[in-house]
Amino acid sequence: MLHYIGIAGTNSAHSTNRQLIQFVARHYAQDATVELVELGDLPLFYKTADHSVPAAATALAAKIEVADGVIIATPEYDHSVPAVLSSALAWLSYHIHPFAGKPVLIMGASYGSLGTSRAQAQLRQILESPELDARIMPSAEFMVGHSLAAFDDNGDLKDLTLVAQLDALMTNFAIFADVNRQLTAKMTRTADWQDSNH
Amino acid sequence: MKFVGIAGSIADESYNRKLLTYIASEFSPLADIELLSIQDVPMFSQDDDQTQSAPIQYLAKKIAAADGVILATPEHNHTLAPAMKNVIEWLSFNVHPFENKPVLIVGASYYTQGSSRAQLSLRQVLESPGVGALVMPSDEFLLADVKTAFDDHGNLKDERTVKFLGSVMGKFAKWVTVLKAMNEKVPDEPWRQEDLSAGHPSDTTIDVPMDAKDWVEQGAAKTNAASGHDYVQLDRGLLTVDQLNWFLNTFPMEATYMDDNNQFVYYNHFLDHDDMLAPRYPWQVGNAAISCHPERARDHVKQVIWMLRSKQKDLFAMPVPGNKLNEKYIMHYYRAMRDGDDNYRGVNEWVLDIWPIVADYLRRTGQTLAPDPSAKPDAVSGASQSAKPAADASTGASESAAAPVADATSGASEAAAAPVVDATSGASDAGAAPVADATSGASEA
Numbered sequence: 001m002l003h004y005i006g007i008a009g010t011n012s013a014h015s016t017n018r019q020l021i022q023f024v025a026r027h028y029a030q031d032a033t034v035e036l037v038e039l040g041d042l043p044l045f046y047k048t049a050d051h052s053v054p055a056a057a058t059a060l061a062a063k064i065e066v067a068d069g070v071i072i073a074t075p076e077y078d079h080s081v082p083a084v085l086s087s088a089l090a091w092l093s094y095h096i097h098p099f100a101g102k103p104v105l106i107m108g109a110s111y112g113s114l115g116t117s118r119a120q121a122q123l124r125q126i127l128e129s130p131e132l133d134a135r136i137m138p139s140a141e142f143m144v145g146h147s148l149a150a151f152d153d154n155g156d157l158k159d160l161t162l163v164a165q166l167d168a169l170m171t172n173f174a175i176f177a178d179v180n181r182q183l184t185a186k187m188t189r190t191a192d193w194q195d196s197n198h
Numbered sequence: 199m200k201f202v203g204i205a206g207s208i209a210d211e212s213y214n215r216k217l218l219t220y221i222a223s224e225f226s227p228l229a230d231i232e233l234l235s236i237q238d239v240p241m242f243s244q245d246d247d248q249t250q251s252a253p254i255q256y257l258a259k260k261i262a263a264a265d266g267v268i269l270a271t272p273e274h275n276h277t278l279a280p281a282m283k284n285v286i287e288w289l290s291f292n293v294h295p296f297e298n299k300p301v302l303i304v305g306a307s308y309y310t311q312g313s314s315r316a317q318l319s320l321r322q323v324l325e326s327p328g329v330g331a332l333v334m335p336s337d338e339f340l341l342a343d344v345k346t347a348f349d350d351h352g353n354l355k356d357e358r359t360v361k362f363l364g365s366v367m368g369k370f371a372k373w374v375t376v377l378k379a380m381n382e383k384v385p386d387e388p389w390r391q392e393d394l395s396a397g398h399p400s401d402t403t404i405d406v407p408m409d410a411k412d413w414v415e416q417g418a419a420k421t422n423a424a425s426g427h428d429y430v431q432l433d434r435g436l437l438t439v440d441q442l443n444w445f446l447n448t449f450p451m452e453a454t455y456m457d458d459n460n461q462f463v464y465y466n467h468f469l470d471h472d473d474m475l476a477p478r479y480p481w482q483v484g485n486a487a488i489s490c491h492p493e494r495a496r497d498h499v500k501q502v503i504w505m506l507r508s509k510q511k512d513l514f515a516m517p518v519p520g521n522k523l524n525e526k527y528i529m530h531y532y533r534a535m536r537d538g539d540d541n542y543r544g545v546n547e548w549v550l551d552i553w554p555i556v557a558d559y560l561r562r563t564g565q566t567l568a569p570d571p572s573a574k575p576d577a578v579s580g581a582s583q584s585a586k587p588a589a590d591a592s593t594g595a596s597e598s599a600a601a602p603v604a605d606a607t608s609g610a611s612e613a614a615a616a617p618v619v620d621a622t623s624g625a626s627d628a629g630a631a632p633v634a635d636a637t638s639g640a641s642e643a
Contacts, residue, residue, distance in 0.1 A: 011241065011243045011245070012243060012244050012245050013245050014245075043241070044208065044239075044240075044241045044280060044281055044284055045274070045279075045280045045281065046207070046208045046209040046281065047207075047209040047211075048209075049210070049211075077242075077287050077290075077328075078283075078286060078287065078290055078323045078326040078328050078329050079322050079323060079325075079326035080277075080283065080319060080322060080323045080326075081277070081283075082242070082283075082287065083241065083242050083280050083281075083283040083284035083287050084241060084242065084243075084284075086274070086275075086277060086278075086280045086283055087241070087280035087281075087284070089275060090274045090275060090279075090280050093275055118322070122277060122319060122322075125276050125277065125315070125319075126275045126276055126277050127275075128276070129275040129276040129277075131275055132275055146479070148411060148481065149411070149479060149481055
């Protein structure tokens with residue numbers, strides 16, 4: 001059984017991105033466990049003089065380290081990733097590297113019609129930076145527009161075309177995680193030289 | 199000239215703050231540049247609105263009062279610093295001090311990039327509609343290898359860098375001056391007072407959150423609203439609510455009721471969102487006007503509502519952009535609704551494609567449209583002007599083609615026969631076409 005960490009890029013109590021992660025967890029429960037983690041305990045990122053990171057970041061890093069992959073659902077604020085998510089990723093790449101070589105699947109939900117397309121593109125760029133060094137599932141995007149009306153009372157996605165798209169993505173993500181395991185075993189970690197630079 | 203500068207870092211040591219301090223000192227003859235601290239700004243949360251807190255009010259007021267803003271961003275993971283993004287999220291939530299504010303982006307980094315990618319993402323964020331800043335185009339000030347860039351007094355060591363920074367600052371001052379002149383020319387028109395956020399409840403406003411997805415259901419429960427078999431007395435008639443719905447939902451147009459508080463309170467829901475000419479979702483009912491119109495349309499919406507509310511007009515008609523000549527002509531009509539005392543009570547908006555009606559009319563009357571050579575083409579606001587020549591054309595045509603049409607009402611067989619018989623006596627001008635049409639028109643009647 002595969003084990004993923006699910007991150008909704010929000011600190012809001014009511015978030016359709018958290019709903020999306022919860023749907024993924026429930027809908028694919030037979031194939032994988034998806035553990036939803038929260039970002040609300042992490043302070044706003046700043047460079048600490050002693051290179052330490054908050055305990056909440058260490059705990060989150062430990063969970064990501066042992067997972068087969070990470071699924072991130074990002075909101076979009078001002079055409080970009082919310083500060084709470086970019087801040088969390090900054091902590092999770094500050095002298096610790098839980099994302100290095102880790103398969104990541106990006107998705108997002110928004111109230112409007114675009115489904116966070118711009119935030120997803122930016123998140124991809126962030127995750128590809130050497131300090132994070134994540135393995136983003138290629139050519140994959142999953143955008144839920146008009147998210148306030150996208151889920152039924154049980155929290156299931158109403159649009160069956162979207163669900164079919166997600167089915168394929170999740171199947172391919174499992175294959176991608178498997179191939180990536182073989183690949184990373186043979187590769188030098190980019191972050192190894194990055195650490196010596198700081 | 200007064201500028202404020204913000205470094206996107208809350209660490210004790212920041213090279214970007216050092217860069218801004220240098221800029222403030224070096225260019226003090228050009229402008230008074232004040233550095234603002236973002237140290238105490240909490241993490242943005244839409245659940246916990248702290249817009250009124252001192253650290254955010256301080257930033258909002260300082261930025262609003264400044265002629266321009268200089269932002270210095272570090273780069274983390276190929277994007278702008280979370281601390282900088284966090285500040286911008288607060289300042290694009292319930293206050294918008296960056297709107298139309300000239301902004302200059304600079305940045306410093308440890309290595310070769312000089313925050314190049316962070317600057318691009320910051321630019322993208324600042325130009326989003328919720329922020330609305332006027333970021334100075336083209337010039338980029340990227341300070342690389344920042345650890346060795348300053349001398350012991352905090353001055354930039356490299357002369358060429360100083361010279362380039364001077365030209366960037368000079369250009370920014372000019373940019374600020376030009377934009378200021380541009381903004382001052384905009385007079386404060388009365389239509390701007392229209393409140394699209396529906397903040398002026400009227401005597402029909404229901405105390406239910408306007409953004410609630412089930413606004414209708416909540417409001418119905420609260421007002422003990424009539425439904426189903428309940429009768430409603432109308433001017434002039436008596437219908438059940440069901441009958442009223444059947445009636446309204448079979449009008450050949452999409453109708454919307456925006457009340458006097460600019461709240462969207464009704465539409466005749468007979469089509470799904472994707473099939474509508476002016477698409478709406480059932481859960482949007484109850485929204486303030488501002489929530490159902492994109493930013494770019496809002497000024498125009500205000501103008502139209504104001505025109506109706508202030509009685510400059512009772513009806514405003516507008517074709518949508520992208521209509522196709524003699525194929526599709528979608529019109530939006532806005533009609534003021536007034537009560538017995540002539541007070542404005544909202545706008546009745548209806549939307550329909552008028553081409554099928556025109557096409558049907560032409561077919562029934564055996565006419566074709568011809569362009570009026572003397573009419574000025576006016577694709578944008580052309581409703582009234584282009585309608586005129588069309589009307590004239592039909593008047594002209596009726597003189598020759600009227601006979602069969604008039605006959606059609608008085609009797610199918612006679613009408614169809616008459617021109618054929620007449621053809622021998624020379625009514626050739628009317629032509630064969632009206633004959634054929636008169637026949638089919640008559641049979642439908």
